[in-house]
Amino acid sequence: MLFNTTLYLSLLICFAGLLWRLKQWFSIDIGPEAPGTVSQRSAATIRGAAAAIFSRRLPVVLAVLLRDVLLQMDLFKKHRLRWLMHMLIFWGFGLLLAFHALEGVVTQRLFYDYASTLNPFFFLRNFFGVIVLAGIGIALVRRLKIPAQKKITGRNDLLPLLLLPLIIISGFLLEATQIVSEPIFDEMVEDYMGSDDSEEVAPLRAVWAQDYHVVFDPSPEVTPELLEEGRVLNEENCTACHSRPTAAFASLPLAILAKPAAAELNRIRADELLRHLHYLVCFVALALLPFTKFKHLLTTPLTLALRSMGPAKASQALNLKTRRALALDSCTHCGACSRVCSVAPSAQIIGNLDILPSEKLISLAQSARKNMPAARMESFSEGCFICTECYRCTQVCPSGLDLQDLWQATKVSLADQGFPELNTRAVRTPVETLLPVMNTESSPAAKEDTMDLCDDPSTFQNCVQCAICTSVCPVVASATEPDYDPEIGPHLVTNLLRMQQMELALVSRMVWACVTCYQCQEHCPQHIRVADLLYELRNRGWSRMKGTPLSSVNTEEVRP
Amino acid sequence: MKLLYFPGCKIPFHLPAYNRSTRSVLSALEVELVDMDLNCCGYPVRHQDFSAFLLSATRNLALAEAQGLDILTPCKCCFGSFKHALYWLRRKPALRDRINQRLAAEKLHWRDRSDVIHLLSLLYHKVGTRRLQDHVSTPLEHLKVAAHYGCHALRPAEVTAFDNPTAPRLFEALVAVTGATPVFWSRRTECCGNPLWNQNRNLALAMMEKKLASAQEVGADMLCSACTYCQLQFDEYRRLHPHADPTKGRLQAILFPQLLGMSMGLPSENLGLDPLTVTDASAFTVQVGR
Numbered sequence: 004m005l006f007n008t009t010l011y012l013s014l015l016i017c018f019a020g021l022l023w024r025l026k027q028w029f030s031i032d033i034g035p036e037a038p039g040t041v042s043q044r045s046a047a048t049i050r051g052a053a054a055a056i057f058s059r060r061l062p063v064v065l066a067v068l069l070r071d072v073l074l075q076m077d078l079f080k081k082h083r084l085r086w087l088m089h090m091l092i093f094w095g096f097g098l099l100l101a102f103h104a105l106e107g108v109v110t111q112r113l114f115y116d117y118a119s120t121l122n123p124f125f126f127l128r129n130f131f132g133v134i135v136l137a138g139i140g141i142a143l144v145r146r147l148k149i150p151a152q153k154k155i156t157g158r159n160d161l162l163p164l165l166l167l168p169l170i171i172i173s174g175f176l177l178e179a180t181q182i183v184s185e186p187i188f189d190e191m192v193e194d195y196m197g198s199d200d201s202e203e204v205a206p207l208r209a210v211w212a213q214d215y216h217v218v219f220d221p222s223p224e225v226t227p228e229l230l231e232e233g234r235v236l237n238e239e240n241c242t243a244c245h246s247r248p249t250a251a252f253a254s255l256p257l258a259i260l261a262k263p264a265a266a267e268l269n270r271i272r273a274d275e276l277l278r279h280l281h282y283l284v285c286f287v288a289l290a291l292l293p294f295t296k297f298k299h300l301l302t303t304p305l306t307l308a309l310r311s312m313g314p315a316k317a318s319q320a321l322n323l324k325t326r327r328a329l330a331l332d333s334c335t336h337c338g339a340c341s342r343v344c345s346v347a348p349s350a351q352i353i354g355n356l357d358i359l360p361s362e363k364l365i366s367l368a369q370s371a372r373k374n375m376p377a378a379r380m381e382s383f384s385e386g387c388f389i390c391t392e393c394y395r396c397t398q399v400c401p402s403g404l405d406l407q408d409l410w411q412a413t414k415v416s417l418a419d420q421g422f423p424e425l426n427t428r429a430v431r432t433p434v435e436t437l438l439p440v441m442n443t444e445s446s447p448a449a450k451e452d453t454m455d456l457c458d459d460p461s462t463f464q465n466c467v468q469c470a471i472c473t474s475v476c477p478v479v480a481s482a483t484e485p486d487y488d489p490e491i492g493p494h495l496v497t498n499l500l501r502m503q504q505m506e507l508a509l510v511s512r513m514v515w516a517c518v519t520c521y522q523c524q525e526h527c528p529q530h531i532r533v534a535d536l537l538y539e540l541r542n543r544g545w546s547r548m549k550g551t552p553l554s555s556v557n558t559e560e561v562r563p
Numbered sequence: 564m565k566l567l568y569f570p571g572c573k574i575p576f577h578l579p580a581y582n583r584s585t586r587s588v589l590s591a592l593e594v595e596l597v598d599m600d601l602n603c604c605g606y607p608v609r610h611q612d613f614s615a616f617l618l619s620a621t622r623n624l625a626l627a628e629a630q631g632l633d634i635l636t637p638c639k640c641c642f643g644s645f646k647h648a649l650y651w652l653r654r655k656p657a658l659r660d661r662i663n664q665r666l667a668a669e670k671l672h673w674r675d676r677s678d679v680i681h682l683l684s685l686l687y688h689k690v691g692t693r694r695l696q697d698h699v700s701t702p703l704e705h706l707k708v709a710a711h712y713g714c715h716a717l718r719p720a721e722v723t724a725f726d727n728p729t730a731p732r733l734f735e736a737l738v739a740v741t742g743a744t745p746v747f748w749s750r751r752t753e754c755c756g757n758p759l760w761n762q763n764r765n766l767a768l769a770m771m772e773k774k775l776a777s778a779q780e781v782g783a784d785m786l787c788s789a790c791t792y793c794q795l796q797f798d799e800y801r802r803l804h805p806h807a808d809p810t811k812g813r814l815q816a817i818l819f820p821q822l823l824g825m826s827m828g829l830p831s832e833n834l835g836l837d838p839l840t841v842t843d844a845s846a847f848t849v850q851v852g853r
Contacts, residue, residue: 150668343600344602345572345602345603346602346603346608346619347602348602348603348605348615348618348619348622349603349605349608349612349615349618349619351615351618351665352612352614352615352618352665353611353612353615389607389608389611391572391573391603391607392572392573392576392577393572393573393575393576393603394575394576395575398575407576423761424761425611426610426611426761426762427761427762430762430763448612448613448614450657451655451657451658451660451661452613452614452617452658452661453613453614454613454651454655455655477753477754477770477773478759478766478770480773481766481769481770481773482766483769515762516759516762516763516766517758518714518754518756518757518758518759518770519610519714519715519758520714520718520753520754520758521714521715521717521718521719522714522718522753522754524718524719525718525719525720525728525729532719534719538609538610538613539613541610541611542610542611542612542613545610545611545612546612
């Protein structure tokens with residue numbers, strides 16, 4: 004009763020969670036294409052799936068599922084240890100699930116004489132349990148010992164690494180308490196030998212105490228005669244269904260360790276308690292499947308199958324959106340992308356974790372579900388626009404996510420939502436709105452982290468305002484009203500610096516529209532580092548805009 | 564000759580043709596390229612945070628030192644970025660110490676033992692025009708080419724030491740090796756407009772338009788670039804936004820290793836001359852008479 008209630012409850016939660024996920028895949032909207040309704044998008048997916056099933060691509064898709072899901076060949080080529088870790092957990096747990104948890108559905112149908120206490124099942128349960136633990140061990144060591152990996156490890160990564168071993172270890176403990184259990188022995192004698200005559204059972208008790216590690220209270224008499232007689236009885240009544248527990252190479256040592264306390268354990272029926280615990284942990288894991296990393300069991304194969312049908316860009320606009328939404332749920336947060344990220348050094352200095360792809364994806368999921376506060380959107384946008392689209396994350400992703408497409412689409416979405424990169428926003432923000440932001444002193448970068456030019460008058464005081472810089476500036480030559488004040492020019496910026504008008508210099512259009520061509524600096528007869536000064540002013544403006552977010556500011560779109 | 568190859572961030576996804584043509588040409592010239600996992604040169608982040616730029620650049624330089632190799636990059640912005648990093652590291656001990664402290668976590672250290680060289684400098688100074696000449700089998704006669712210098716290698720010359728910043732000649736000399744005629748055009752050392760692409764597209768296009776018109780005026784058949792960002796501006800970005808394009812009907816741009824490779828008789832598929840891009844192989848093959 005308790006078993007059924009909890010099983011169905013967890014199945015219900017799991018199913019409801021999956022439905023919720025499914026709805027998200029058809030409603031989350033990332034990218035500039037028309038969003039489409041849930042029904043339009045699900046219809047497009049069904050059409051796409053039908054077309055795929057009846058196309059010549061189907062064998063290719065199946066081959067990919069075999070190669071990249073069941074065998075993980077892609078990961079094998081990229082990283083042997085991670086492949087081993089994943090295979091141990093995946094196959095160990097998968098086979099336990101199939102032949103042990105689903106024994107009534109799978110194993111009993113395959114083997115007519117199946118009994119969970121017979122070999123090889125006795126042995127295999129232990130074997131697969133140990134492999135899963137070995138895999139989890141590798142995962143934990145990697146998560147906690149590799150610095151880059153530790154940096155991105157959070158609760159969501161540790162939860163599965165806690166739940167899975169809890170399932171396995173509770174299983175081992177359960178088996179250990181069953182091995183030593185006198186009550187279970189008595190039940191079995193009653194069921195299979197049909198006797199409760201203690202005289203008659205005494206020889207069997209001797210054998211089971213000696214060979215099967217059952218702990219009786221009080222200890223039974225063990226003599227060679229009793230053993231001889233008991234072995235005959237054992238052969239007649241027991242061995243057809245129960246192997247000796249020596250094959251249970253993980254549970255048996257636990258049972259032997261527990262022997263001193265076994266009488267007490269038997270009295271309180273510790274095996275029953277552990278059985279409940281074992282089921283409970285399994286059901287919790289089942290219920291949590293759609294809400295934790297476990298969901299990648301379903302989503303990642305789906306993503307890999309989709310990838311094998313072509314790059315995301317090639318799919319129909321509606322399916323493209325669905326693929327992006329699915330990608331959010333297919334990430335296992337393994338961190339492979341962040342370890343190869345080209346702008347990781349920038350993440351180290353700027354301290355914004357959203358620069359790293361594995362973290363950016365989590366934030367993207369949050370922003371796509373529309374529950375990200377504006378202040379977080381600022382740092383998320385910063386992270387997104389520091390990405391240089393070098394394509395490496397996409398190339399290494401073991402889940403086959405088209406991250407490149409995701410990042411490019413996200414940048415467009417962010418710009419549409421009023422969060423383009425800060426330089427762009429500075430260019431587009433009216434001067435009067437920008438000025439109070441630039442007037443607020445933020446913690447400036449340490450002198451030894453900069454070129455240290457604009458606070459040092461010796462770098463610009465020699466400016467004679469000859470305006471050669473302005474006459475060679477291509478931005479000045481091409482800029483037209485109303486985008487730009489006709490009076491822009493590098494010499495005006497150096498003049499503002501000479502007059503100690505830092506804030507006015509920071510809102511100068513020249514600072515934010517500089518193309519860094521260095522014509523000004525090359526041609527300056529006074530050898531002033533004009534372009535470097537403009538660079539440093541942008542750095543300073545950047546840190547002030549981070550200190551006082553522009554999100555309350557009305558950003559005007561520039562004309563197309 | 565053995566060099567650490569630094570393609571930079573934009574090439575793998577946005578401009579693979581530059582990678583293919585550079586490798587094909589250098590392999591024919593027996594220059595060995597070593598590949599390694601390197602990070603961004605720091606050029607894009609320099610707008611935001613000097614320290615992030617410097618750590619990015621210096622980490623690559625330190626990795627190159629550990630290999631005992633100089634860095635070769637086909638991108639002028641990457642080249643400029645490394646040169647700026649070297650300039651400031653050499654002049655400001657405080658900066659250098661801070662960066663080395665940060666690199667120490669990875670057991671790296673910058674000791675100023677590796678230099679950086681741009682593809683054009685390699686071809687001109689290290690391989691040499693005379694040796695290049697020996698490899699030219701199909702001179703691209705009758706072709707007039709406008710060499711586009713690219714800002715970040717040329718200026719500030721005090722930092723980059725690439726060529727004479729006001730009257731450079733290296734690129735024209737290399738174009739001449741292919742048999743084509745380099746044209747002199749007034750805007751050859753001006754900016755392509757790419758750095759403003761996101762901030763102000765109108766201005767970015769206006770700057771490109773002026774350049775293209777200037778090259779066309781003197782009768783050039785095409786532009787030639789040797790920088791990832793410049794080529795993206797003249798090619799992919801222009802193609803992606805045909806509506807906003809006041810430069811339609813203007814000249815197309817070719818990457819220098821593509822031009823050189825054609826004159827060396829290398830097959831166009833090895834040069835990434837893809838008919839789907841603005842850099843249309845057929846257009847160029849018609850022009851070079853093949």
